[in-house]
Amino acid sequence: MAAQQEPRFDPSGRFKEALVFAADLHRAQTRKDTDIPYVSHLLAVAGLAMEYGADEDTAIAALLHDAVEDQGGAAIEARVRERFGDRVARIVRDCSDTAEEPKPPWRARKTDYLAHLPDVPPDSRLVSACDKLHNARCILADVRQDPAGAFAKFRGGREGTLWYYRSLAAIFRDLGSPVAEELGRVVAELDATAGPGG
Secondary structure, eight states: OOOOOOOSSOTTTHHHHHHHHHHHHTTTOBSTTSOSBTHHHHHHHHHHHHHTTOOHHHHHHHHTTTHHHHHTHHHHHHHHHHHHOHHHHHHHHHTOSOOOSSOOOHHHHHHHHHHHGGGSOHHHHHHHHHHHHHHHHHHHHHHHHOTTTTTTTSTTHHHHHHHHHHHHHHHHHHTTOTTHHHHHHHHHHHHHHHOSOO
8 A cells, every 4th residue: 555645735724714715705606607606616726726736825825716806806815915825815816817896898808817927926827727727627518518608608708718718728838837738628629619600
């Protein structure tokens, strides 16, 4: 029997605190146009990040990656910094395409987000790539079930959403992200499954 490896961090400590904090922060939020609790996405992203080697701060940031963007902007960023430290707050901010309310136009936000990815540290890129991988998998599952209607819930529509995920896959590949190969595979399958535009 193989010797058991020591965990990279104690999941009963700060990570557990972050999990409770994230679940409380997003308690009224569901996945877009579903009744699926939003925390399912946060858990999936944190799980992927840990599978790709995240340390404790990075895994905590994965749980909280949408806190600034969806739950209160700068005020929430300050709470994250106070509870979990500067590094976690910085990763969360790097993964947010805006802290403004109301949010700027969709295409401008996404273009700016793509442009900033090469300038953020590898820990932020890891969380971002895991977030985009989980989202791409969910979009692919939706397209398989409802090819005609799957993109209706996205502000970018079919063409904008496909453009954004193709762009993400290319950038993460060029940056050498450990998630790039899987993200590229899912995005290619999404492209093929979506078929030609209508």
